[in-house]
Amino acid sequence: MYVGVDVGGTKVLAVAIQDRGPGIEVIGSVTVPMPGRAAPEAEIEHAMARAARAVATGTGTVRGVGISGAGLVDAAGERVRFAAHLPWRDAPVRSRLEGLLGVPATLDNDANCAAYAEIVGGAARGVDSAVLITVGTGIGGALVLGGRLHRGANGAAGEFGHVQVVPDGLACECGLRGCWEQYCSGRALERVMRVAVGRHYDGPQVTALARGGDEVAVRSIASVGTWLGVGAAGLVSAFDPEVVIVGGGVSAVGDLLLDPARAAMAESLQGAGYRVVPELVPAAFGPEAGAIGAALLARDGR
Ligand SMILES: [Zn+2]
Structure with missing residues (x-):
């Protein structure tokens, strides 16, 4: 399976999707509290890793993790350059999550992730x-x-x-x-x-x-x-x-x-x-759109 993680204003959401098959099958979803908009970035990243591990527990092998990052993500998908509502400033979020979770990670802007979900199985x-x-x-x-x-x-x-x-x-x-x-x-x-x-x-x-x-x-x-x-x-x-x-x-x-x-x-x-x-x-997808799209991007590549 593939896991997608999205950081919201009050909670961190992780979803798991099936790694193959037509359509989009969400097989699990977990939220953990968001440490706070002013929390140190490491704390937010640990909360993301916790949510990703929790949704994966007992459901199978995780092949990759997609990160739906609020803010400006660089062209390479490595860093969050700037996030208006989070402390990330030129932060290498992709490699940090990959390090915390030990599986390949993919990073994109949260709205891009949501749009990708719409391309694969929604209004686009x-x-x-x-x-x-x-x-x-x-x-x-x-x-x-x-x-x-x-x-x-x-x-x-x-x-x-x-x-x-x-x-x-x-x-x-x-x-x-x-x-x-x-x-x-x-x-x-x-x-x-x-x-x-x-x-x-x-x-x-x-x-x-x-x-x-x-x-x-x-x-x-x-x-x-x-x-x-x-x-x-x-x-x-x-x-x-x-x-x-x-x-x-x-x-x-x-x-x-x-x-x-x-x-x-x-x-x-x-x-x-x-x-x-x-x-x-x-949009066809509701509040989980960013996380679902992130998981799909981890599956399909950016
Ligand atoms: Zn503004």
Whole structure:
């Protein structure tokens, strides 16, 4: 089998997939607590190794481990150059995990991993060009061109979340201001809701309220959805993809987010009504997409 590991905001997830056969068969999944965003990098890497060992225990021989790394991953797939939400700075994460686990390791950006899962068995299967936008704590992104992941000259393509959409806008953890993810993310949703009602709800609570018909929650999600569509229109203008795929935790709310995004995307495109507007569809894989894709990349090679 192959194991994929993904580091989230609050937990480290490891999944195991079958090493052959058609389709994607997830045979195990384990989470361990994330040591914390300010924890030393070694502690985070040990938590990743613990999760990988735990999911492999008693299920067979591990042939390789894929690492879904948040942040900028170098072109060679050796290092995480920079992670906005984690302490990694030019960190040789691939070789460190290989050393900890004693099996071949593969490293890629988390959104690239998620997109690879979509290519193999999801919304990008058989598609020539696609844009993937993952809306979670922040925004992740990936490009599929010619049916393959497009990583860019330095491995850093698809970092849509830190495209500046508001000059001198809200401060971002990456050090810039007005980044797209400040207006379109789980955190943005919490902020919009807090401003509207004067108290804090986390993302899942806002989602639950919206599903129950709470108008402020519905409007808050629609605000994030509108920003999603505006940003997606920019990407469609640049790449003219067959399909725009939206994943990440916030996308679990479905059409309450996606319908405002579809409307804003269509309105924000040049020549609306006289061109093919790509479908904006939910990702096939949920919160495990990064880990599953990482395991598939370990199996298939980058
Ligand atoms: Zn930023």
